[in-house]
Amino acid sequence: MKKIIPNNxxxxxxxxxxxxxxxxxxxxxxxxxxxxxxxxxxxxFLHPFNSENLKPGDVILFRYKDAFLLHRIVxxxxxxxxxxxxxxxxxxxxxxxxxxxxxxxxxxDLPKIGMIKLTGRRCRILLNRIIKHIKRRLNLxxxxxxxxxxx
Numbered sequence: 705m706k707k708i709i710p711n712n713x714x715x716x717x718x719x720x721x722x723x724x725x726x727x728x729x730x731x732x733x734x735x736x737x738x739x740x741x742x743x744x745x746x747x748x749f750l751h752p753f754n755s756e757n758l759k760p761g762d763v764i765l766f767r768y769k770d771a772f773l774l775h776r777i778v779x780x781x782x783x784x785x786x787x788x789x790x791x792x793x794x795x796x797x798x799x800x801x802x803x804x805x806x807x808x809x810x811x812x813d814l815p816k817i818g819m820i821k822l823t824g825r826r827c828r829i830l831l832n833r834i835i836k837h838i839k840r841r842l843n844l845x846x847x848x849x850x851x852x853x854x855x
Contacts, residue, residue: 715772722752722810736794739825750810763812766803774812
């Protein structure tokens with residue numbers, strides 16, 4: 705039976721396991737990394753890390769505004785210095801987060817996924833966006849038609 709625990713408690717347990725040198729298996733929650741990682745469908749392995757080995761392209765788990773996020777490193781400013789900034793972003797998002805090395809909790813290993821499966825996920829996301837857009841347009845047209853018939 706799955707047990708759901710609050711994020712802050714989960715983060716504490718994850719950090720304790722990583723400090724003990726263990727890897728942690730984590731189910732993905734949210735779609736900020738889609739189509740590469742999908743909510744409830746994918747799992748990642750979190751590992752202890754060495755800050756000197758972090759590089760753009762790595763996916764990390766980190767603390768951010770009373771929560772923790774799993775996003776990709778897009779840039780490291782002042783690389784190798786203690787005051788370095790790590791810039792991260794979810795693959796499906798435009799906004800970026802600026803964090804320090806002290807905010808990083810773990811390095812993530814992503815599940816292997818083939819090009820066919822990834823393309824299928826991308827197509828599904830695009831199709832869902834098109835369907836939502838059409839539904840919105842149809843709904844707006846129905847409201848406009850009903851207003852015109854009432855006048």
